[in-house]
Amino acid sequence: MRIAILVFVLAACTTTGVPAGSECSRSSDCESGLSCLELGQPSGSACTLIINQCSLACGSNADCSSLGSGFICFPSCGSAGNTMVCTGAAGGTAG
Numbered sequence: 001m002r003i004a005i006l007v008f009v010l011a012a013c014t015t016t017g018v019p020a021g022s023e024c025s026r027s028s029d030c031e032s033g034l035s036c037l038e039l040g041q042p043s044g045s046a047c048t049l050i051i052n053q054c055s056l057a058c059g060s061n062a063d064c065s066s067l068g069s070g071f072i073c074f075p076s077c078g079s080a081g082n083t084m085v086c087t088g089a090a091g092g093t094a095g
Contacts, residue, residue, distance in 0.1 A: 020067040021088050022054050030054035037085050040077040047077035056086045 017031040024036035040047040058073035064086035
């Protein structure tokens with residue numbers, strides 16, 4: 001009985017990260033291979049943060065293919081500077 005309870009408690013404490021496109025606070029929140037990246041929209045000389053999301057940095061839409069067909073490479077501004085981030089197609093236009 002004690003072993004069954006211990007196994008249940010350990011299983012409940014084991015967490016997997018959230019998938020691509022999910023909001024995050026840090027990279028450890030994300031599934032393996034993803035980072036918590038700022039998705040920002042340039043606004044004049046400023047950058048307006050849209051969301052911190054689990055994603056990948058990219059250079060083209062092809063870099064986002066591992067995340068699924070709904071992801072595109074979106075020009076972003078964030079703490080990492082002018083980068084491009086894979087985001088859901090609703091997030092912007094292809095880069």
